[in-house]
Amino acid sequence: MAFNGRGASGMYGHWNGTGTISLYDNVNISSLTDFGTGHYRINGAISFANTNYTAIAGCGEKSGYNGGFNPEHIMQVTEFNLSGTKVRCRGTSGGAVDKDSINYIAIGDR
Numbered sequence: 001m002a003f004n005g006r007g008a009s010g011m012y013g014h015w016n017g018t019g020t021i022s023l024y025d026n027v028n029i030s031s032l033t034d035f036g037t038g039h040y041r042i043n044g045a046i047s048f049a050n051t052n053y054t055a056i057a058g059c060g061e062k063s064g065y066n067g068g069f070n071p072e073h074i075m076q077v078t079e080f081n082l083s084g085t086k087v088r089c090r091g092t093s094g095g096a097v098d099k100d101s102i103n104y105i106a107i108g109d110r
Helices: none
Strands: 008-016 022-027 029-036 039-044 054-060 074-081 084-090 101-109
Touching (some): 008 039, 022 029, 039 101, 054 074, 054 084, 084 101
Antiparallel strands (some): 008 101, 039 084, 074 084
């Protein structure tokens, strides 16, 4: 994974948010914290230079999707600090949901 720019770096992760959370794959994520249904903290193995970095997240089903109606899920990224953020997964009704496929990426200066 290559990042361009002066001191640019980042982290990404893909994890199962159901039951006991577990990472499928990651770069520069030291751990995850589960705060309850649909609410997680990403703890980075790196520190960004400031809190002006970009972070995005998405959630859904890892398998079993057969087409047809695809309900949208909304991810909220909050509480930016030098080593990670919190994310919240919301279903179509606005309530918190756990999903088996949660993706996160953050890119910024180190």
